Amino acid sequence: MTQHLTAPTARPAAATSADAPGHHPGWWRDAVIYQVYPRSFADGNGDAMGDLDGVRRRLPYLRDLGVDAVWLSPFYASPQADAGYDVADYRAIDPMFGTLHDADALIRDAHGLGLRIIVDLVPNHSSEDHAWFRRALSEGPGSALRARYHFRPGKGANGELPPNDWQSVFGGPAWTRTTDPDGTPGDWYLHLFAPEQPDFDWTHPAVADEFRSILRFWLDRGVDGFRIDVAHGLVKADGLPDLGGDAQLRLLANEITPFFDQDGVHEIYRQWRTILDEYPGERIAVAEAWTRTVERTARYVRRDELHQAFNFQYLATSWDGAALREVIDASLAAMRPVGAPATWVLSNHDVTRHATRFAGPPFAGTQTREAGDRALGLRRARAATLLMLALPGSAYVYQGEELGLPDVTDLPDEARQDPSYFRAAGQDGFRDGCRVPIPWTREGSSYGFGGGGSWLPQPAGWGALSVEAQTGDPSSTLELYRAALAIRREHPDLGAGDSVAWRDTPPGVLAFTRGDFACTVNTTQEPVRIPVPGKLLLSSGPVTPGGTHTDLPPDTTAWWTR
Template sequence: MTQDLAPSVRDAAAPAARRPEGWWRSAVIYQVYVRSFADSDGDGIGDLRGIRERLPHLASLGVDAVWLTPFYASPQADGGYDVADYRAVDPLFGDLSDADDLVREAHRLGLRVIVDIVPNHTSDRHVWFQAALADRAGGTARERYHFRPGKGAAGELPPNDWESVFGGPAWTRTVGPDGTPGEWYLHLFAPEQPDLNWDNPEVREEFDSVLRFWLDLGVDGFRIDVAHGMVKAPGLPDIGRKEQAKLIGAQVLPFFDQDGVHEIHRSWRRLLDSYEGERIGVAEAWAPTSERLALYVRPDELHQAFNFQFLTCAWGAGAMRTVIDESLAATCSVGAPTTWVLSNHDVVRHTTRYGGGERGLNRARAAALLMLALPGSAYVYQGEELGLPEVVELPDEVRQDPAFFRGDGQDGTRDGCRVPLPWSGEEAPYGFGPGGSWLPQPAEWRGLSAEAQSGDPRSTLELYRSALALRHELPGLGDGEMTWLEAPEGVLAFSRPGFVCTLNTGEAEAELPVPGRPVLATAALEFTGGTVRVPADSCVWWAV
C-alpha cells in the first residue's frame, strides 16, 4: 500500500502559544533580509513598510519570531552592515515610525522581533570615524578604533599580517590633509568598515545606549553580528602564515573568539535581563569547536548562538549524526538550547548546496523536517519555505557583494542568495513591489512564488506550514530530549516523547519497521505489513 502524506493546507493563523519555558528555547525564527523581502514604494529595494504588509505570510507560516537584517542609516557598502547611525533608519528602508509600526504589528500577530546590531565595526562615514580621520596620530578620537603606525622605513607596510575576511590586507593607510600618508586603521571586513576598539570605555557606553534605544522601542532581542570579533589579542600579533579568514570558518585567529568577548556579552545579558518580556541576545559567533561556541551561551551570557557546524555539514547520515551529537553535548553542558540553521544571507542556499535541481530540492525538504524535529530552536532564511535555489547566473554589473570586487577574498557569490522574493504573478518582479527588483529574478521563479504554492498540498510552502503547525501541536517537539534509534546505513532515526523522525540520506529506498502513525512526509511511502519503504532523500514524522 502506498501512502502519500502531502501536507494538509492549513488556514492562516497566528502561532499557537509556546510552552512556559523561555520562548527562545523552542522558537522558530524567520530571517528577513530587509532589502530583498518586500518593496512598498517601487524603488526595487525592500523596506520596513513592505515587511509590515507581508507579516501575515509569516504568521500563517507558523514561525515565532522575525529577525531583521540592518536597516540603519548606512552608505550600503556592505548591505547595511556598515552603520553610520545606529539610532536612525536609512531612508532606503523608511523612517523610525515605520520601525515602530512594524514592531507593533508583529506583536499584534503574535510575532516577536529581533534586530541586528553591528558592534565589531562602524561605517567609515560614522561621525566617530570622521573625527578620527581629522584627529592627529595618537589623538583621543582615534582611540575608539585601531589606528597604528605602519612597518618599514617610512611606515609603508601594514602594521601586521592580518587579512580581511573580504580579501587583501585588513589595514588601510590614511592620508593627511596635506596629502602625506599617515597611520593605518584596522578593518577585518571592507575598508569602509573600520573595527572599533572595545578596550575604550566610550565604545561600551555607546552600545549600551544603542541597545536601550531599541529595547525601549519594543524589540525582543538582538542578533549580534561578529559577536566573536570585538576583542583582539593584546599587541595585535602576526598570524605568521598566509591564511584567509573565512566568512564562516573554524580557524584559530588572534582577532576572533578571544576570551575577552565574554565579559562584554555578560554585561549585555544583564542589560537585557533588566527589561520585561524575555528579551534575548543571539550570537553570530564562529568558533573552532562546538565547545568554544557553547561558551557564548553560558547561563550569564547570551541566549543563543548560531550553529554553523550544522549549516556546513555535508549531506549524509554519518556526518549529520556527528554534528548533531557534538552540538547537543556542547550546549547541554551549559544548559542552553541548541540552534539549527540551514541557510542565511551569507551562504549558498541549501537547495543548491545539496545538489540542485529535483535532487537538491528533495534533500532540502527532508533537511527541513530533520531540523524542525531536533531539540532546541530553528532558523528559517527567507525563501527557503518556497524551496528557492541559489541564483548562480547573475550578471557582473548587478552584483553588490563587496567580496566580489576583491578577487583574492571570498568567492563573492553572496548576491545569489539575496535575490528578492517572488510573491505572486507570472512576470518579474513577481509581486516583490510596484517597480522592479535590485537583483534580477529568474523566469522559472514564477512557479515558486508564495501565491503559486499556497494551497498546493505538495508544495514546499505547505510542507513548512504543516511542519510548523505540528511542531506547535506535538508536545514532544521543540526543546527537550532525543534518543537515537537503530537504523540501516544511510538512515537517521530518533525518538522524542510521542514522536519519531526518520531521514533517509541514502541513494536507494530504505525498508524500516513502522514506528507509529505517519503524520508528515516529504515523499510517498509504501507500506507492506509491518514495514515501510522510505524513499531516498526523504524524511518522515511519526506519531507514536
C-alpha cells in the first residue's frame, strides 16, 4: 500500500545546456539519473534491437516518471563484441542504433522535456576494429600506431609466453599474441577485458589529444555529461609489473593492482574538468571507478576533477541494517571533505538486479544465478529504493527497476551474449539476465518493446510487469517510484545534502531525519514497533499509523514528515 501527502504536481523543466541562463547551480548534486541500455529499452524500427529512435519516443515516459537526466549506454559504431563497449569510432552511431541525426534529435527532444542527456565514454580501450589498432597490426613491428596501445614482446625463448601474469576481468590472460604481416608470431597486446578490446596506452600524447577532441565533439552536440567507463583503469604502473601469486583471485578480490586506481588517472580528469567547465549549463562527468574504499573513490571527485562517482560499495552491500548504516556513514564522510555529493545505486547493466540479489540469503558479490524468493526480493527491493531515494545526494535508477523486474536467471545458454560467459575462470558471465528488454504492454510478441521480437528472450508472463499493467495501480512498483520521485522533488529536506541524523533503533532497523523529513527502515524478518515520527508520506509496504507508535512490517521502508 502506498500513500503520499499530496498528489504529484507537474514536473518542472530542468535546466539543460540548451537553457543555461537562470539554471539552478549544482543540478547534479541531487539529480535522479535513469540509465537506458539502448538495445533493451525500446525498438523503434521493429528489428528486435532497441535503438535511439525507440528511446526518443519513450522520453515522455521518463519525464513523467520524474527523473532529471538520462544516461545512455554506448551507441557508437562497434562490432559489438562487448555490447558496444568495444568502440570502433567514437564519433559515429552504430547503424543498429540509428544515425547522428537520431542522436541530435534525441538530445533536442530531451532538452525540450526538461531532461538532460549523459552519454557513455569508453577511454580505457577501443575495439580491435578501431582504425588505429587495425593500422598498428597491418604495419607490424615499428609502426608508430603501436605506441598508442600496450604492445610488448613475449617472454620465453621464442616470445611464446605473455609479457606478464595479468588476467582479464573476463577471465583468461590479459594478453593476446599478434601475427606479423609476414605470418610469423609477433608481439602481444594488452586487453584487461575481451581480446577484441585492446587497452590504450595513456602515456602517449595522441591518446589524450584524441579524447579531448571526442569530449568536445559530443559537448558541441549538446550532451550534458559523460559516464566514464573503467575510469579507474586508464593508467598502468610503470613497467607493467607482475601481480604475483594467484593473479585472478587478487583481481576479483579488488586488491591493489598495477592496472587499476593508479594515481596518474587524476591528471587526466583535471584536464577533462577544464574542458567541461568551458561549456554552459554545468556539464558533468561521472566515474565508473571500482576502488577498494569509498575514500579512494572520493579522490575522483575532488573539486578540480569529476563531478560524481558511482558508489559501488553501497551497491554491493547486502540487505542488512548494520551494514547499510556503515556504508552510508562512510560514503557521506568520504565525500564531505571534497565537497562532492554521494551517489547511490542499486542496479545497473553489469550486476544482478536488486530485486533478485535481495531474494535470498546475503552473499558476497553482485551477481547470482539463483532466482530466489520472488516476493521476498520484490519487497526488499521496494524498501531499498525508498531508502536510497531518501539519502542525501544523487541517485541512479536502472531501466526496469521501476517495474520491479527480476533478473532473468534461466536464459538458455544459446541465447547468451555476455563475452565473459564464454571465457572460463572469469566473471559468472550472467550479465545478460539484467539486460533482457523491458516490457511496455501486457500483450504482444515483445510486450511492446518493438514489432519484431526481442534480441534476448523475455520470460512468459513479462506483460504482467509492464508499464501498461502497472500504470494507475497504487500498489504497483511503478507507481511507488512515481510517487517517491514526486515527493523527493517537492519536499524541501530531500535531495542534496551531506548528512543524516540517526535515531536510536533496535538491531536491524534504521531511522534517520533530515530536517522535517524522517525515514524508517526495517530490514528484519519480523514487525518492529516504532514511534510515529510524523505524518506518513509514503511506504514500500502496508503501514497503518495510529497513535504514538506503529508496527513497521518486515522489509519495509516508510517516509514521514513533521
